[in-house]
Amino acid sequence: MEKQGLRERKKQQTREEIANVATAMFAERGFENVTIAEVAHAAGVAKMTVTNHFPLKEDLVFDRAEHLIRELPATLVARPEGESVLAAARRGYAQRLAAHDPTLGHLGVRFARMVMDSPALTARERQIQVEAEQVLADELVALVEPGDELTARVVAAQISGVYRILYFTARKLLLDGLQGLEMVETLGAAAQRAFALLEADLSGFDPRPRLRSTP
Template structure:
């Protein structure tokens, strides 16, 4: 559908405010920047800022709706005959290769993470987004597979898949924050991801089983 002039101007204004706010947050820290300062830098009123963003946290997490929908998109776009775990494996490995932002592997994500970690408000907001991602994927799985209201399987599957991607990305981000170059991170991250998704596809089974007792 063709975007009208009014819609385009609103979109551009929203993006400008978001970009200016992000720059200020990165430079000075989220908790040290006020909405009034953002409005002044963007040459708009405080009311205009809140017309586009409900809270200050929304200014930083401006792609949260897209982030919440991304797991459901992976589900929707999987190939015929492709299982859910296999689809997420493919998507995550692609994100490693392309350094796409959707799993936090993009260049500059260590800076983003540093800003988040320094602000309890942002830590709380990112947790809310993670919960929303998981709940959204669980609902989408339940709807597509016709699961009954008492069937916990979609929720368990969603939790396991997204916990796997989160742990992998957190590991990569910790190494990035420590100053390790991506060229060293990527190969081992890919290896860890392959192993993790193998476990998801095959089940934990005997993983962690104690060795048999030695009768000798």
């Protein structure tokens, strides 16, 4: 078990090192101007190692995509008793903002410019946002009673929409020169206003895992 844990940590470390090297190269030369072979050479690994970790070249940049896609659904599903889905979404955003979670889009001017300068990266970024909404919708659908699936998907679209708007708002603020505490405070205030707009409709949406009858 310990060897397996060490092997997984080493694998994750290699993955992060490759992504860091690739992102630095892309930021300097442009995403389309750097090949996978060049990334592998710079990272000191085989080309196959790179493609094993990152089947899509774009995911060398968005190496935290899985976190972006899964974190919100996990927060909502695991929320404590008495906390609504909307309240959990609001809390989750505030916690991630305070923790400087880069998947909120508010860190790294060079990263932001690199993505905006690449049609392939902007397309993949939008695709990740769509995937995030789909995963959240599926998680909420699994919690509601039969017949309430449409409600769950509408709720997922509204909450995901707020997260998406805040993500791109963060990028605009970043490119406008906002950083540090001022960035966090500005985004925090924007999040409060955005979630407040959903309060009247979504504050009572509080589905819980359905109990399964024993055979």
